[in-house]
Amino acid sequence: MRRVTGQPRPDWEKTIEAQGLGFHRNVPQGEGRPYWDESVHYAFTLGQVEDLELVVSELHDMCLQAVDHVVKTRGFAAYGIPEWLWRPITRSWERRDPHLFGRFDLCYDGTGHAKLLEYNADTPTSLVESSVIQWYWKQDAHPAADQWNSLHEALIGRWREILRPGTMLHLAHTDTDEAGEDALNVAYMADVASQAGLQVRHLTMEAIGSDGRGFYDLGNHPIEHLFKLYPWEWVTTEGFGRAAVDAQSGQPWVEPLWKMLLSNKALLAVLWELYPDHPNLLPAYVGTPHGMTSYIAKPLLGREGAGMRIVQPHQVIETAGPYGAEGYLFQEFWPLPDVDGWHPVLGAWVVGDTPAGLGIRETAGLITDDTSSFVPHLIHD
Known part of the structure; x- marks a missing residue:
C-alpha cells in the first residue's frame, strides 16, 4: 500500500461539482487541504484488495451472527436500547427485513491484518465520493489502472432484489443537514434506485406526515417504501417513532430496524465476545x-x-x-498507519451481502472526523 502524489486535474473543482460533489466547499479545511484531495492517491496490489474483500465478507457474516446472538439471548441491554424496542427488533430480524448497504472502517497498512474500527451500518455516507467521483478521476487520470469499485452496479442490482420495478420509493434525509452531504447521498441513492426501475420521490424527514396509521408526503401520497438517511436511534425518539416502528411489520424501511444492533458500537464488544482474538478484531x-x-x-x-x-x-x-x-x-487503541505523516482509514463497502468497493479518508491526527480529506485509490500490479 503506497501513498502516491500527483497533479490534480485542471479545474478539478468544476469537474467534481458537475459530477454531483458540491458540498465539498462547505467542509472546513481544518488541515489546510480540500475535502476531496486528488493530489494524492493510495495504490494497492490486486492481492491486497482480494485479501480485503475476504476480510469484509467474513466481517459481514460475523456481524449477522452477532445480530442473531443478541436476538436469541435477549442481549439488548448492553446497547442501551429501550425495552419497548426489543420485540420489534426481534421480529424485524426474524422476518429478515431486507438490508441495503454498510461501510466497515478498517485500520490497514498493507502488510498486517486489517482491524475493524467500527461499522457504519444504518446511515453510511461518503457514498458519492466512493462510487462516482473517484471512478471518474481514475478514468481521467489513470485510465489503464483498476479500482476496487463496483458500488454503482451493486446498488442498482440490490434495489432490484429489494423492490419490484415500478414500485414507488420515497427517499428522505433531514433538513438540518447544513453541509448538504446527506442531501447529496440521498439524491445519488434516488438515481441508482431509478436506474433499478423504481419510481422515486425525494423529500426530507421533516416533510413526512403521519395520521398514526400510515405516513404521507407533502402531496398526500402514501409512503409505502422508504429509504431514510436518518438513524433509527433518532427515529425512535421522535413523536412518530412508535408509529414508524409499528409500520415495519408491513412495509419495512431501508435500512431495517434490526440494523440498530449493527449501527451501535456495542456491536464491537459482542463481536469480541463471540470471536475472541480474531485477527481482524480489537x-x-x-x-x-x-x-x-x-x-x-x-x-x-x-x-x-x-x-x-x-x-x-x-x-x-x-x-x-x-x-x-x-x-x-x-x-x-490501535494507531492508524503513518504514511508520509498522514493517517488513512479504509472505508470498505458491502452491498447486500457482497463486498463492493473502497473509500479512503485521511487525517494528520489520530481521529478521523467530518473535516478529514477523502482521497482516491487505484489497484497497481
Whole structure:
C-alpha cells in the first residue's frame, strides 16, 4: 500500500461539482487541504484488495451472527436500547427485513491484518465520493489502472432484489443537514434506485406526515417504501417513532430496524465476545476499559469522531461532541498507519451481502472526523 502524489486535474473543482460533489466547499479545511484531495492517491496490489474483500465478507457474516446472538439471548441491554424496542427488533430480524448497504472502517497498512474500527451500518455516507467521483478521476487520470469499485452496479442490482420495478420509493434525509452531504447521498441513492426501475420521490424527514396509521408526503401520497438517511436511534425518539416502528411489520424501511444492533458500537464488544482474538478484531468492552491501559472510548451512538477519548499512558486526547449520555464502548487503541505523516482509514463497502468497493479518508491526527480529506485509490500490479 503506497501513498502516491500527483497533479490534480485542471479545474478539478468544476469537474467534481458537475459530477454531483458540491458540498465539498462547505467542509472546513481544518488541515489546510480540500475535502476531496486528488493530489494524492493510495495504490494497492490486486492481492491486497482480494485479501480485503475476504476480510469484509467474513466481517459481514460475523456481524449477522452477532445480530442473531443478541436476538436469541435477549442481549439488548448492553446497547442501551429501550425495552419497548426489543420485540420489534426481534421480529424485524426474524422476518429478515431486507438490508441495503454498510461501510466497515478498517485500520490497514498493507502488510498486517486489517482491524475493524467500527461499522457504519444504518446511515453510511461518503457514498458519492466512493462510487462516482473517484471512478471518474481514475478514468481521467489513470485510465489503464483498476479500482476496487463496483458500488454503482451493486446498488442498482440490490434495489432490484429489494423492490419490484415500478414500485414507488420515497427517499428522505433531514433538513438540518447544513453541509448538504446527506442531501447529496440521498439524491445519488434516488438515481441508482431509478436506474433499478423504481419510481422515486425525494423529500426530507421533516416533510413526512403521519395520521398514526400510515405516513404521507407533502402531496398526500402514501409512503409505502422508504429509504431514510436518518438513524433509527433518532427515529425512535421522535413523536412518530412508535408509529414508524409499528409500520415495519408491513412495509419495512431501508435500512431495517434490526440494523440498530449493527449501527451501535456495542456491536464491537459482542463481536469480541463471540470471536475472541480474531485477527481482524480489537478487544472491546461496554462500560469499562476492562483493565486496558491504551484504549479509545467511543460513545455508543457517536458519529464523525465526536465525543471520543484516546487514553494512553503518556497522554489523553479528547474530541468535543454531543454524544456519550447513552454510554461508551472501550476499544483497544490501535494507531492508524503513518504514511508520509498522514493517517488513512479504509472505508470498505458491502452491498447486500457482497463486498463492493473502497473509500479512503485521511487525517494528520489520530481521529478521523467530518473535516478529514477523502482521497482516491487505484489497484497497481
